Amino acid sequence: QPAVQESSFWAEEVNNGDLPPAAERIPDDPLIVDLEAKGRTLGVQGGTIRTLVSRTKDIRQMVVYGYARLVGYGEDYALRPDILRDVTVEDERKFTLHLRRGHRWSDGAPFTSADFEYWWKNVVGNAELTPSGPPEWMIVDGKLGTVSFPDAHTVVFEWESANPGFLPLLAQARPPFIYRPAHYLKQFHLDFTDPDALAPLILEARVKSWAALHNKVDNMYKFDNPDLPTLQPWLNATGGNTSRNVFVRNPYYHRMDTAGTHLPYVDVVVMTVVGSGLIAAKSNAGEVELQARGLDFRNVAILKKGESEGGNYRTLLWGNGTASQIAIYPNLNFADPVWREVMRDVRFRRALSLGIDRRMINRALYFGLANEGGMSALPQSPLHDPKDLHAWSDLNLDRANALLDDMGLTERNSAGLRLLPDGRPMEFVVETAGERQEEENALAIITDTWRDLGIRLVMRPLDRDILRNRVYAGLSMAAVWYGWDNGLPRPETDPQFAAPTQQEFFAWPKWGQYYQTMGDLGEEPDDPHAQRLLKLNWEWSHTDDTSKRANIWEEILDIHADQQYAIGVLNGAPQPVVVSRRLRNVPEEAIWAYDPGAHFGVHRPDEFYFEDPLQQAAAE
Amino acid sequence: MMFLRYAISRLATMLLTLWIVSILVFVIINLPPGDYLSNQIAELRATGQAEGVAKAEFLRREYALDRPIWEQYLIWVGFAPGPQGFSGLIQGNFGWSFEFDRPVGEIVGDALWLTVLINLAAVLFVYMVALPLGVLAAAKSETWVDYTSGFIGYLGLATPNFLLALMLFYYGQKYFDLPIGGLMAPEFEGQPMSWDKVKSILIHMIVPTFVIGTSGAAAMMQRLRANMLDELSKPYVETAIAKGMKPSKMLRKYPLRMAFNPFVADIGNLLPAMVSGSVLVSVVLGLQTIGPYLLTALKSQDQFLAAFVLMFVALLTLIGTMISDMLLVLLDPRIRMGGKKA
Amino acid sequence: MSVQPDNRFVDTAPWGEDENLSAPERAEFDAPSYILIWRKFRRHKLGLISGLFLLICYLILPIAGFISPYTPNERSADHLYHPPQEINLWHEGKFIGPYVYATTAVADLENYRWRYTEDPSTPMPLEFFCEGETYRLFGLIPSDTHLFCAPQGATVFLWGSDRLGRDVFSRILYGAQLSMTVGLIGITVSFVLGIFFGAVAGYFGGRTDWTINRAIEILRSLPELPLWLALSAAVPSNWGPVAVFFIISIILGILDWPGLARAVRAKFLSLREEEYVRAAEMMGAKPGRVIRRHLLPNFMSHLIASATLSIPAMILGETALSFLGLGLRAPAVSWGVMLNDAQNLASIEIYPWTAIPMLPIIVVVLAFNFLGDGLRASLDPYRS
Amino acid sequence: MPILDVKSLSIGFGTAPAVVDGVSFSVDRGQTLALVGESGSGKTLSCRAGLRLLPAAARILGGTVQYQHDGQTIDVLTAPERQLRHLRGNRMSMIFQEPMRALSPLHRLGDQVSEVLHLHQDISAAEAKKRVLAQFERVGFVDPERAWRSYPFEMSGGMRQRAMIAMAMVSNPDLLIADEPTTALDVTTQAQVLGLIKDLQKETGMAVILVTHDLGVVANMADTVVVMNRGRVMEAGAARDVLGAPAHGYTKKLFAAAPVIPEVAGPVPPPPGDDIILDIRGVTKSFTMKAGGWRAPVTITACRDVDLRLPRGKTLAVVGESGSGKTTCARVALGATLPDPGGEVLFRPAPGADPICVHDMSARVRRRFQREAQMVFQDPYSSLSPRMRVQDALTEPMEIHGLGNRRARRDKAAEMIRMVGLSPDMLPRYPHAFSGGQRQRLSIARALTLDPKLLVCDEPTSALDVSVQDQILGLLEEIRDRAGLSYLFISHDLAVVSRIADEVAVMRAGVIVEQAPPETLFHNPQHPYTRALIAAQPEPDITRPIDLDLVAKGAGKPQSWPEMFRFEGDSAPALRELEPGHKVRCHA
Numbered sequence A: 001q002p003a004v005q006e007s008s009f010w011a012e013e014v015n016n017g018d019l020p021p022a023a024e025r026i027p028d029d030p031l032i033v034d035l036e037a038k039g040r041t042l043g044v045q046g047g048t049i050r051t052l053v054s055r056t057k058d059i060r061q062m063v064v065y066g067y068a069r070l071v072g073y074g075e076d077y078a079l080r081p082d083i084l085r086d087v088t089v090e091d092e093r094k095f096t097l098h099l100r101r102g103h104r105w106s107d108g109a110p111f112t113s114a115d116f117e118y119w120w121k122n123v124v125g126n127a128e129l130t131p132s133g134p135p136e137w138m139i140v141d142g143k144l145g146t147v148s149f150p151d152a153h154t155v156v157f158e159w160e161s162a163n164p165g166f167l168p169l170l171a172q173a174r175p176p177f178i179y180r181p182a183h184y185l186k187q188f189h190l191d192f193t194d195p196d197a198l199a200p201l202i203l204e205a206r207v208k209s210w211a212a213l214h215n216k217v218d219n220m221y222k223f224d225n226p227d228l229p230t231l232q233p234w235l236n237a238t239g240g241n242t243s244r245n246v247f248v249r250n251p252y253y254h255r256m257d258t259a260g261t262h263l264p265y266v267d268v269v270v271m272t273v274v275g276s277g278l279i280a281a282k283s284n285a286g287e288v289e290l291q292a293r294g295l296d297f298r299n300v301a302i303l304k305k306g307e308s309e310g311g312n313y314r315t316l317l318w319g320n321g322t323a324s325q326i327a328i329y330p331n332l333n334f335a336d337p338v339w340r341e342v343m344r345d346v347r348f349r350r351a352l353s354l355g356i357d358r359r360m361i362n363r364a365l366y367f368g369l370a371n372e373g374g375m376s377a378l379p380q381s382p383l384h385d386p387k388d389l390h391a392w393s394d395l396n397l398d399r400a401n402a403l404l405d406d407m408g409l410t411e412r413n414s415a416g417l418r419l420l421p422d423g424r425p426m427e428f429v430v431e432t433a434g435e436r437q438e439e440e441n442a443l444a445i446i447t448d449t450w451r452d453l454g455i456r457l458v459m460r461p462l463d464r465d466i467l468r469n470r471v472y473a474g475l476s477m478a479a480v481w482y483g484w485d486n487g488l489p490r491p492e493t494d495p496q497f498a499a500p501t502q503q504e505f506f507a508w509p510k511w512g513q514y515y516q517t518m519g520d521l522g523e524e525p526d527d528p529h530a531q532r533l534l535k536l537n538w539e540w541s542h543t544d545d546t547s548k549r550a551n552i553w554e555e556i557l558d559i560h561a562d563q564q565y566a567i568g569v570l571n572g573a574p575q576p577v578v579v580s581r582r583l584r585n586v587p588e589e590a591i592w593a594y595d596p597g598a599h600f601g602v603h604r605p606d607e608f609y610f611e612d613p614l615q616q617a618a619a620e
Numbered sequence B: 001m002m003f004l005r006y007a008i009s010r011l012a013t014m015l016l017t018l019w020i021v022s023i024l025v026f027v028i029i030n031l032p033p034g035d036y037l038s039n040q041i042a043e044l045r046a047t048g049q050a051e052g053v054a055k056a057e058f059l060r061r062e063y064a065l066d067r068p069i070w071e072q073y074l075i076w077v078g079f080a081p082g083p084q085g086f087s088g089l090i091q092g093n094f095g096w097s098f099e100f101d102r103p104v105g106e107i108v109g110d111a112l113w114l115t116v117l118i119n120l121a122a123v124l125f126v127y128m129v130a131l132p133l134g135v136l137a138a139a140k141s142e143t144w145v146d147y148t149s150g151f152i153g154y155l156g157l158a159t160p161n162f163l164l165a166l167m168l169f170y171y172g173q174k175y176f177d178l179p180i181g182g183l184m185a186p187e188f189e190g191q192p193m194s195w196d197k198v199k200s201i202l203i204h205m206i207v208p209t210f211v212i213g214t215s216g217a218a219a220m221m222q223r224l225r226a227n228m229l230d231e232l233s234k235p236y237v238e239t240a241i242a243k244g245m246k247p248s249k250m251l252r253k254y255p256l257r258m259a260f261n262p263f264v265a266d267i268g269n270l271l272p273a274m275v276s277g278s279v280l281v282s283v284v285l286g287l288q289t290i291g292p293y294l295l296t297a298l299k300s301q302d303q304f305l306a307a308f309v310l311m312f313v314a315l316l317t318l319i320g321t322m323i324s325d326m327l328l329v330l331l332d333p334r335i336r337m338g339g340k341k342a
Numbered sequence C: 001m002s003v004q005p006d007n008r009f010v011d012t013a014p015w016g017e018d019e020n021l022s023a024p025e026r027a028e029f030d031a032p033s034y035i036l037i038w039r040k041f042r043r044h045k046l047g048l049i050s051g052l053f054l055l056i057c058y059l060i061l062p063i064a065g066f067i068s069p070y071t072p073n074e075r076s077a078d079h080l081y082h083p084p085q086e087i088n089l090w091h092e093g094k095f096i097g098p099y100v101y102a103t104t105a106v107a108d109l110e111n112y113r114w115r116y117t118e119d120p121s122t123p124m125p126l127e128f129f130c131e132g133e134t135y136r137l138f139g140l141i142p143s144d145t146h147l148f149c150a151p152q153g154a155t156v157f158l159w160g161s162d163r164l165g166r167d168v169f170s171r172i173l174y175g176a177q178l179s180m181t182v183g184l185i186g187i188t189v190s191f192v193l194g195i196f197f198g199a200v201a202g203y204f205g206g207r208t209d210w211t212i213n214r215a216i217e218i219l220r221s222l223p224e225l226p227l228w229l230a231l232s233a234a235v236p237s238n239w240g241p242v243a244v245f246f247i248i249s250i251i252l253g254i255l256d257w258p259g260l261a262r263a264v265r266a267k268f269l270s271l272r273e274e275e276y277v278r279a280a281e282m283m284g285a286k287p288g289r290v291i292r293r294h295l296l297p298n299f300m301s302h303l304i305a306s307a308t309l310s311i312p313a314m315i316l317g318e319t320a321l322s323f324l325g326l327g328l329r330a331p332a333v334s335w336g337v338m339l340n341d342a343q344n345l346a347s348i349e350i351y352p353w354t355a356i357p358m359l360p361i362i363v364v365v366l367a368f369n370f371l372g373d374g375l376r377a378s379l380d381p382y383r384s
Numbered sequence D: 001m002p003i004l005d006v007k008s009l010s011i012g013f014g015t016a017p018a019v020v021d022g023v024s025f026s027v028d029r030g031q032t033l034a035l036v037g038e039s040g041s042g043k044t045l046s047c048r049a050g051l052r053l054l055p056a057a058a059r060i061l062g063g064t065v066q067y068q069h070d071g072q073t074i075d076v077l078t079a080p081e082r083q084l085r086h087l088r089g090n091r092m093s094m095i096f097q098e099p100m101r102a103l104s105p106l107h108r109l110g111d112q113v114s115e116v117l118h119l120h121q122d123i124s125a126a127e128a129k130k131r132v133l134a135q136f137e138r139v140g141f142v143d144p145e146r147a148w149r150s151y152p153f154e155m156s157g158g159m160r161q162r163a164m165i166a167m168a169m170v171s172n173p174d175l176l177i178a179d180e181p182t183t184a185l186d187v188t189t190q191a192q193v194l195g196l197i198k199d200l201q202k203e204t205g206m207a208v209i210l211v212t213h214d215l216g217v218v219a220n221m222a223d224t225v226v227v228m229n230r231g232r233v234m235e236a237g238a239a240r241d242v243l244g245a246p247a248h249g250y251t252k253k254l255f256a257a258a259p260v261i262p263e264v265a266g267p268v269p270p271p272p273g274d275d276i277i278l279d280i281r282g283v284t285k286s287f288t289m290k291a292g293g294w295r296a297p298v299t300i301t302a303c304r305d306v307d308l309r310l311p312r313g314k315t316l317a318v319v320g321e322s323g324s325g326k327t328t329c330a331r332v333a334l335g336a337t338l339p340d341p342g343g344e345v346l347f348r349p350a351p352g353a354d355p356i357c358v359h360d361m362s363a364r365v366r367r368r369f370q371r372e373a374q375m376v377f378q379d380p381y382s383s384l385s386p387r388m389r390v391q392d393a394l395t396e397p398m399e400i401h402g403l404g405n406r407r408a409r410r411d412k413a414a415e416m417i418r419m420v421g422l423s424p425d426m427l428p429r430y431p432h433a434f435s436g437g438q439r440q441r442l443s444i445a446r447a448l449t450l451d452p453k454l455l456v457c458d459e460p461t462s463a464l465d466v467s468v469q470d471q472i473l474g475l476l477e478e479i480r481d482r483a484g485l486s487y488l489f490i491s492h493d494l495a496v497v498s499r500i501a502d503e504v505a506v507m508r509a510g511v512i513v514e515q516a517p518p519e520t521l522f523h524n525p526q527h528p529y530t531r532a533l534i535a536a537q538p539e540p541d542i543t544r545p546i547d548l549d550l551v552a553k554g555a556g557k558p559q560s561w562p563e564m565f566r567f568e569g570d571s572a573p574a575l576r577e578l579e580p581g582h583k584v585r586c587h588a
């Protein structure tokens, strides 16, 4: 283990004695990153990354970008311990989490199993803080798991049956924070603090009860409380409601490089809230060092122009990590029985898919840089199968028309629209969240080819929440959304999202609801393939054999490709990433995904560094 | 005396109206199905994030969202006790914003003065540009002054605000090094007032003021011009000329006051219209005014925040109309608010 | 004429008692007042030209399909973001009639733009009265004859093409069909309501005024934003975009009247104290008549100016609405939709021709303004 | 060297023939020039040209206007605006013919008048106010402080005219152009104003151009006279010569038409009063002044306890001091103004029919009443809608009551306009394109279109020259005799009253002080105020000037009247019948 070097950023505090020296701040067994092995270079400390977000609450992106998790994905999307020194898993049922000795919160207090205990006993276990009881994921097959704390550096989670989703859960972009800084939060907790002492705090915070106060200060994800200790690489140094949020390096961070440089390399991250329409303009004006959020492909031309006109940045194009950039979901639970029957006919969905000119869309929207095809695992995933990608996804209007004719939809009206069995013309209403122009453009192109199928596409933009509510209620006929968020499944990825277990998959909101509410609400799936998916999902969670799981996954993907529950248009659309020319270790090519991936998170921004941090400081 | 009596009765009317408006506001906000927290729970579920669901449910209970709507209304206004006793608008508690996870008063407090600032600047701009130009265009009607000012005004009107803003930002940055978006350089935020901060605010306000102001200025100018043209041929203008008044002073004192009548009538709408009219501009320009908060709150059904902003705008409107009615009486002594026969 | 000694002056011209009560020409004073107004209007050159221009515009609307070389949603997959093309007449010193050069697109993956190269060797003459995509003449008769179109293998994008390879020129012509009509409906609704309620409140005053004003205040206090959001969810989904927009513009009008009503009321509160109003009342004129014949004409200038000012607001209103998911959407075409698409930096800096729809808006708005001003001037009694 | 010299001035509108055609006149310092002539003959336009204040549509076709200022000759028609600005209001000022319209309705009189001082002199607000109040006092305001605070619409016609006069005179100009400055004034006030002008002339050597119809005024004031007709000067010369021996045919005709108070032999019994068409009973009307502002409300009693009975087919004239409530009474009589509770007005549409109460009618009855009772407003300009062509204004009453078809209505309009001596080709014009007297005639024509039974005329002929006035009075008499029309006739001109009235009521300060048939009244005036009025009537005889100073004192304050008539405040004595048909307000 190399000797850790003091950072210049905190040097003054250390000299003043306000902060212990670096060697005492890092854990006894820090995480040492072998950058060279990853193909990266060793860096130097210093500098400021400026980046932009469009909403105040997006400062929580710092928790996402920082991506310090108990266990986290690497760039290969494999799970490995991060904050934890180690995890031992028995039968996917019992998880023993081993903490690093000497690991400290950002305020210097030790990070121990007591922090897990506080969460479990005083937060989850407190009826006022958590009126709805323990989180759903703690319950497996109807039985609540147990949590125990054998010693200060060990925490054990145990269930009666296997809970394979546990570790991936901890690696999410937004993980359940199963540890809380107990030493800090206790002062707001009724179990530990006198009500009389709490009263003035409650008043000051303008909340109504101690529980609300606790909830207010306890925001591990929102990241808006500068007093709340954290384990992330950068800590929030600006409280309150400003548009400029400064994050400075965590002096107690648990990682360092092989040369003994304490991570993160970059001292300060400044995240500024601006209008979403201005992000491109500001990037173009060179006001950011690292930016991807808020940029989309149509900004590339202007970014490239700025670059060639002497902008001090490069525009990288990463691939998007969702399974499909644009996917149309016919609602199999649509309230209109006639349409519902038509949409449930797989021939109809296949015909729709065959009637999409994906090449044209790709060309018009992405310069042909995306992958045309249906919704399936991305090429970067071990489960990728080109067959699935291309199933029913080549433009073939004759075949599509034949399929529709075959369904008996042969009647047409004077305008050439096919008629539904009850005589109405086929006006296929697709609702969108109205947030992305690409959806609108793609639908405009699809409209033309579908007209040749005798189907009129009617696009209807709504608000995101309204759209979701309408889909759940079975009121919308079809919706456009991204494909699965996770386009990079691995055999060990829980396939739950691909089976009718969630109403959030817009093709089967009611089936998903049925599963989620254990039969209280919604409808039972009556489609054999959907039932098969459910079965496969069950089988996956009841085995721990990786190859078997891979087989299950393959079958699931085949079913989706064949059934076209979601009609994907293309995937891997390029995502512009603006990077300062001086910022190093940013991968040239990578996947831009929220989960898994945490956007920049898996690429470890704490390893990014400025070539000449001093020069930057002088320039400012 | 009579005026005082009128003012008092007008105030009473205003309170009554405000109460009716509060009911309507609450109903309208609760009209769309669902509420913020259930939407949030759905969203959290959709993205598979279990964290946060518990907190949302906590808030549901804490803010009585599980009760019938009329009860929610009474609690919100402060007519009925909520889970924590009486604390509603009339008790000075504006509620909680779920979206921002902070008390409404706190959020709005910051945005409020910026809103007032930027709108005042825009109103000032409108008046400073439109008043002299409108009067001038009328006094010199059908000359190049008239045509040019009209043309530029219509140019501003016919360009969508967003496009105008983008263009001004882009070229302003490129050629004049003007800042893009925001109302002050971010590093001044939360800092005490200083000369540099004032300077930064002023520089940042150039483009927004211009964007928000252009359409208003053009509209006011053209209407003022039309009204002035009507007044200019009235005999009392001749009398004023016969007195030997300077045209500029004469125009200001006599016909302008007469021509101002329709504008005074609309003073009530000046601020509120700019608040709601500048919502989209503010969203696009990234101004931290109350407008974007309203839009976000409405879209995500963050009901207390939305309700408060709406009530605030309503209050502005009501106060505005009240002032406008009183000004009308002061402006034109012939006006009686009474019935036809009196 | 004589000046007598003591500075006395006496006119010597013959002096008759009553000669000038001559009977005037009957037709002259029988002319209805609109003829008199028209005579005055005719002299307002700018107003007259604007009026003619608008007349022509409206006459073109039903045959927009014939004049435009493409239909609005006709995409040319190989010509995305094509810059405006020149129409040439002379080739190598010879007049060969209007022609274009064929262009080919190259994707410039360095800068991520489309670049076009011309083939200047072969001029491609434009075709006239040629066949193209089908459109509906007057919205009824299907036809596929276009005034002019590009020859096989070439394109004619007078004002360039947009991101989907659609002809901007044709889309502007088609867009006029919506932008120049539907918005006016909203204005009409708002004016009728605004004038009616404002007039009633201002003229009667008292309790009527109180009631109408409270209604106005309440309407005003509720910003439109939440309403639009609610509406966007409530409109039946199978309505076409035009129908939705139609309804919206009517609602826009319904919501828009209070501003005008307040202005009308304020002015009427003042005008109703005028002596000539009292005189009319004493002759037995009913309120409707007093309002129409005596009060409104005295507020006409303001109304005309307001109406001309509402036009750009209505044309552009939809761009704001589409932020909320309520504006016009594809496949409908309007100037607002086109501008909406142009609302990004790239359109300003790289593809400036996509912002061309601003031009017709400005021109039309100016034309309406001058027309209005001409009208105002010809209604002005003090101008001869 | 004349101070203002107009030489062969021609003014025209559009392509029509010139309305002022080669007019020349000049006025010297300290002199008074009287412009008399036919209504619409271009007097006003010629005067306005003196200040270059012509309507926008007017075009100068020729001639010059020269003004002497500090030994310097200024060519008014071509001088730069800036130079004129220093003269206007300061060295040369103008009293406009129709003061009702010429004052801004939104500003207090004090503000408007004192502005003249502030514009041209460096003067403190207090000093200006002092001077304006003094001026107000001199033009006959009883309560100058009230006038200072009033808005124009709160003042009577004569009061507004006096404000206008004060405005023109307060800066002691070198040249005063007075366009019919006393039309709305009763004779005593008129005498006071004329006296004021004379005084000022004596003090400062002010030159005056006086436009007037009243040959009596000419005789009393003018040094030189210019007689105009149809845009041309007919005759000009020293007042003595022209008045004494008119040379031109038009002048002769004009002078012959001047009415005079006839020398009457003795009292005449009042007209039989059994069929009363209009019965005004105990009408009191008080106003609350806007001018009060934040102060305690000020109430003005415009008329008090007025009883008037108008027999069918007869003419009841009301004369009296300016501001004494005549107009108010007339408006109450036709229901335009609501009287204070207690008073009532009854109208009997036909002999023996049930009387209808004018202030309490159903909509249907009101419509009938409004057809049968018409009013000629004191201020014709304001009572014509500025955006309505005269054509439409004249046909409007018929349209309202659904009479005739379009064509018939137009014909009737043409007939009416001809009847009042105007030409039908003026029909498409707007009201502003007429002269003051022409507008007054339009107003009469409009009132007559419906063939009413009752006509309330509020100074219907004040702006008319004597020959046209004669014509109009003849018309009114003719209609009265033919159609049995009844008139409530308000006038200042005792000569006119004596000609047309069957009974005369004299008002002063809101109450009727004396009432009798004209013969009785002029033969045997009892009340001091009536006597003062008769004494103040100027006569068109240059050899018999009235003593303006003496006359202007009028009857003085009620407190100074003989014991018998004296009253203070509200405690007026009752109206007593001294002899049959002759009522006087006096103590027994």
Ligand SMILES: Nc1ncnc2c1ncn2[C@@H]1O[C@H](COP(=O)(O)OP(=O)(O)OP(=O)(O)O)[C@@H](O)[C@H]1O
Pocket: D013, D019, D038, D039, D040, D041, D042, D043, D044, D045, D046, D055, D057, D097, D432, D433, D434, D435, D436, D437, D438, D463, D465
């Ligand atoms: N704007 C106008 N357009 C056309 N004719 C006009 C206009 N103004 C005035 N006139 C005409 O000019 C003539 C002269 O008007 P002026 O006002 O000078 O008459 P006047 O002698 O003052 O009459 P009065 O004694 O009735 O006031 C009148 O016949 C009138 O009809």
Ligand SMILES: Nc1ncnc2c1ncn2[C@@H]1O[C@H](COP(=O)(O)OP(=O)(O)OP(=O)(O)O)[C@@H](O)[C@H]1O
Pocket: D153, D154, D155, D156, D157, D158, D159, D184, D185, D186, D287, D288, D289, D290, D300, D301, D302, D303, D321, D322, D323, D324, D325, D326, D327, D328, D329, D378
């Ligand atoms: N609207 C009003 N508000 C306040 N006071 C008024 C109003 N109208 C009239 N007065 C006052 O009532 C009194 C009588 O006015 P009125 O007009 O009846 O007088 P008049 O006899 O017609 O006088 P003139 O001969 O000058 O026209 C005046 O003192 C006037 O100031």
Ligand SMILES: [Mg+2]
Pocket: D043, D044, D045, D097, D179, D435, D436, D437
């Ligand atoms: Mg005149």
Ligand SMILES: [Mg+2]
Pocket: D156, D157, D158, D326, D327, D328, D378, D458
């Ligand atoms: Mg009067």
